[in-house]
Amino acid sequence: MNHSDAPPSSSGGDPIVFYDIASGPPIRPFAPNPWKTRYALNFKRAPFVTQWVDLPDVESTRKSLGVEPVRFHADGAPFYTLPAIRDPDAGDKVVGDSFDIAVYLEDRYPQAPSLFRNGSMGLYASFNTHMDTVFPMGAALAGEHFPFNPATAEQSKAAFCRRLGVQSWDDLILSKEARAGILSGLQKSLGDVAKYFRFAGDGGPFLGGKEADYADIIIGGWLMMFCETVPEWKEIREWHGGVWGRLHDGLEPYRGTW
């Protein structure tokens, strides 16, 4: 987003509407990219309400907001995603990508702590892209633990199968051996990321030390997905000297309520 597009600041009117993906009841946030936005909204102390969207309704919701897709399937077809936000207090401005939302919030709430140190958004954007190549391999571990809404689970499973080119949902359920293989691959890849914490100084818990910023939120969003959907989370949080558990716990004040 161009900085000149941003409204001057909040006038304290209607809250931002945050479109997040609903789990089955009782509803809880679990999706990694929406978690980045939830953390950023709380970090910037932005007034917001959550509009829960059932997985099969993500496409129609995004279309109704008139926001262009930011992801595409392998065949080039649009992949409709959340998060998105709508800001009624800024002429119903809609933003539909977690990173763009963070940039928007930084401009919108200049008095709140900064998400980006030294205004270096480009560096954070490239870090975001990098992390989005490392963490998704862990998503396969959710499998049968994915918190579908029972009312629409079959529809959602069919969509996942089409997307991944498999015949049935059962094909996506991992054997014990496959699970162990993914865990060990994830551990190796996260080991490279864990090395970034050597700059944290005095035990972190964040990448930049004692204060969180958007780089921690990028990782934290993925860790929330592990925490909510991956049974091995207790093990993962202890990997690499416990950097994951410490960062996750350090972000607790920014989780808010829903």
Ligand SMILES: N[C@@H](CCC(=O)N[C@@H](CS)C(=O)NCC(=O)O)C(=O)O
């Ligand atoms: N680059 C986008 C990616 C958003 C994204 O991939 N969202 C996922 C949830 S983490 C989604 O909406 N998936 C919908 C689906 O799987 O049908 C962003 O950061 O906002």
